[in-house]
Amino acid sequence: MNKIKQVREKIENEYIDYLRYTKSFFQDTHGSMTVENHSRHNIDPEYQKYIIEYVSKNKEFWSGKKALDIGCGCGRNVANLLSAADFKRVDGCDISLSNVEYSKKYVNNPNSNFWETDGYTLNPAKNNEYDYIMSHIVFQHIANHSIRYSLLSDVYRILNDEGTAIIHYLDLGGSVPYYEDYSNCEALLNCTVEDESYLIKDFEEIGFKNVEVFTGTDPICTKKSYYVRGKK
DSSP states (O other), X not given: XXXXXXXXXXXXXXXXXXXXXXXXXXXXXXXXXXXXXXXXGGGOXXXXXXXXXXXXXXXXXXXXXXXXXXXXXXXXXXHHHHHHSOOSEEEEEESOHHHHHHHHHHHOOTTOOEEEOOSSOOTXXXXXXXXXXXXXXXXXXXXXXXXXXXXXXXXXXXXXXXXXXXXXXXXXXXXXXXXXXXOOSSOOOEEOOOXXXXXXXXXXXXXXXXEEEEEEEOTTTOOEEEEEEEEO
């Protein structure tokens, strides 16, 4: 049995209640994830450099290609990517249905697709669908390593050959160690990375190549940040 199958069986046997609780939490706190709140992260020079300018500095390359934002929240990243290059399509997905509906209205682009995820896969996205997949201020809120690993494996599945993924992490307070499978249904905690080699190990084990980690300091929370980039 391959590792991702084992990981997903573990999630389905042990962490479904935690996923339901997580989904309910972000559904209930949707009101705080407005464009006005999330757009303040646009001033982060690391976000601009590693996620947006990575595209905008080579617009011709991305013309006609497809991108996905995981944990799309209010839709700001989808809107930013649509402005950065002439993508054929930029989609978004989120664990909260309210966030998905908000994003649809905010982005208001007939070519963009949005959907609610189950929290541990990116279904129903197809294999080899996207050329660029990103996520910002999301993965640090998933304090269960098995769930993060499952999501990252699905990023690899739906990425085109030679496609690029970049996933952002933060070391926040109220955190559990990177490899812990936290599943308390009474309080959500964050994960902490601390050692970038953990990120590289997961990415490479899943199959990503040319894995790079760019570290810095988030200007909003002043905590250490990590931008992990890899290709399929």
